Amino acid sequence: YGPKFFRPYQDYQAPVYAIPGNHDWYEDLAGFMRVFCDETGPLPPAPAPRPLTRAWLRSLLWHRPRPGDGERLDEARKLRSSPAQQAVQPGPYWAVDAGPIRIVGIDTGLLGTLDAEQGAWLREVSRDPRPKILVTGSPLYVDGEHHPCPIEGGGTVDGIVRD
Known part of the structure; x- marks a missing residue:
């Protein structure tokens, strides 16, 4: 670092x-x-x-x-x-409200997935009506291929983004 x-x-x-x-x-x-x-x-x-x-x-x-x-x-x-x-994040995933938008950072780990706890958190922060920017180390589209990012227990990050 x-x-x-x-x-x-x-x-x-x-x-x-x-x-x-x-x-x-x-x-x-x-x-x-x-x-x-x-x-x-x-x-x-x-x-x-x-x-x-x-x-x-x-x-x-x-x-x-x-x-x-x-x-x-x-x-x-x-x-x-x-x-x-100085900024102290609460953990490896977070949401920052920046005026009219919410910036959401997720931790997709090594496998390009979310655990159930982070998936529940993402669903909750995504309910806010403001437009959002998603920051992730595993993009949903790479070289024209769709990678929806599964969430342990069901659903995908792509499904949350589309909602």
Whole structure:
């Protein structure tokens, strides 16, 4: 985050809201949550996955936050420390009311899906009558192909957007 976020945006005097991308998930959102959601405590250890599953393979290939990562992020954060630059997101998905529009950021994780809790939240914030802009790491259309973004338990993000 130091060279790719804090340094390039150090002179930008406004808050920045973000959605996690696939690389943020490589460390189970630890860095993302520290930078954008002000999570400073240690993350609880992830439960051990069942052997020979996708989660097990992922645990072997992906890295966890390393000792010292938090301190390095805290040092980089000093580059954007003025009060005008501060924003604390409630989590990896959010809604910001900006006058006549609502900007909605969703976290589609690694698989381009939403869990049931985020799906319920998206339905709720989408009821507001204002026009909305959806910010997502997994677009609904890519190279002319439709990717409706399934929601655990039923429905799709595309269905909510169309409503």
